[in-house]
Amino acid sequence: MGTVLKALLQQRHLQTVSAFNREYDKLAHRIDPALVGFGPKKAQFYRWLSGEISSLPYPDHCRILQAMFPNWSTAELFQQYSGNPEDLIREPHAVAHAAKQQNKHNLADVEAVYATRLDFLRAMPPQELFKTARTVDLTGLSLNMLCQQYSDTDILRLLENGTVIRCLFLDPAGESIRAREVEEGHAPGLLTNLTDANIQTLERVRRRVTAQTPGSLLIRVYDQPIRFNITIIDSTICVMQPYLPTSRGVESPTFVSRNSGAAGLYGTFSGVFEAMWSGGNERAIE
The missing domain is CATH 3.30.870.10 (Endonuclease Chain A)
Structure with missing residues (x-):
């Protein structure tokens, strides 16, 4: 049992802390260079994967995670998931449909x-x-x-x-x-x-x-x-x-x-x- 984040990282072969932080730094360099080198430490990273956290990560971490997984909210990433990682793939049309449903009610966020x-x-x-x-x-x-x-x-x-x-x-x-x-x-x-x-x-x-x-x-x-x-x-x-x-x-x-x-x-x-x-x-x- 782990989080949605764990399954998504397995899809991309980024489930080790070193591989994840390389990807983290690539995105940080584009989003906010001040965040380069400030990815999660090993213990923190594996708590993210297991879901053993009491609250969502700091806002800067959330910014990188949202850029890494734009089809998922930060809260969704830390939900428990025990299924096949491949089953989590979200097709573009599914995302578009969700946006369309939201706009239909004109609620913005x-x-x-x-x-x-x-x-x-x-x-x-x-x-x-x-x-x-x-x-x-x-x-x-x-x-x-x-x-x-x-x-x-x-x-x-x-x-x-x-x-x-x-x-x-x-x-x-x-x-x-x-x-x-x-x-x-x-x-x-x-x-x-x-x-x-x-x-x-x-x-x-x-x-x-x-x-x-x-x-x-x-x-x-x-x-x-x-x-x-x-x-x-x-x-x-x-x-x-x-x-x-x-x-x-x-x-x-x-x-x-x-x-x-x-x-x-x-x-x-x-x-x-x-x-x-x-x-x-x-x-x-x-």
């Missing part, structure tokens, strides 16, 4: 839609969403999904496991947060104080991080009209909400998309996050 954030949180609680994450990127207003619904201990555990967390808050000292208070009908200072308290919560966690902690917690602020709440996990899943006039964030519809490598909501909103993050201001440790 959206895999779930919820009427409100509360509906989303019931279906995908942050305790499960972040549990094995290697990267977590968040932007919005107060980032309550992390700061209010995920404990300090759990955030610290993520950091100790090597998770990189980037948090981009609406600046509590800016003009845009005061405009949002007016739009939602709040008393002056309500969202400002909540956001500042959430930032201080993360700063308190960050002060517990040592030089030996493999993960990192980065905090920035921005002062722009608020449009979206975006959460991206492992460069794979994107949770997006628009901010509606007068309505609180918990009342907004929530869209979940998955990185398919093709054009879709994931690519759009991951690009929005990166642009906002680049324009944000560092929040220094106090």
Whole structure:
């Protein structure tokens, strides 16, 4: 018994770590030369083949695997498979049919839609969403999904496991947060104080991080009209909400998309996050 990945590598006679990493480096040279030489070590590679992993590989590994096996999602590659490797060949017409079926429903890469954030949180609680994450990127207003619904201990555990967390808050000292208070009908200072308290919560966690902690917690602020709440996990899943006039964030519809490598909501909103993050201001440790 092994994974789909193991069977596919057997098809190509790449089932040894040295043969696999030669192919890995060829693709890395084309996709991102910085990844050359960073293929999996022997023990990690054979865990991939056996399926003895607790989560998908790091995003950089996933990029190479998707290029190596474009007809398969990363999640499919790590499913258990005990059949004949030759039975896994996907004909081009099968892939085209799958794409046609997806386009027929005009869903792009959206895999779930919820009427409100509360509906989303019931279906995908942050305790499960972040549990094995290697990267977590968040932007919005107060980032309550992390700061209010995920404990300090759990955030610290993520950091100790090597998770990189980037948090981009609406600046509590800016003009845009005061405009949002007016739009939602709040008393002056309500969202400002909540956001500042959430930032201080993360700063308190960050002060517990040592030089030996493999993960990192980065905090920035921005002062722009608020449009979206975006959460991206492992460069794979994107949770997006628009901010509606007068309505609180918990009342907004929530869209979940998955990185398919093709054009879709994931690519759009991951690009929005990166642009906002680049324009944000560092929040220094106090």
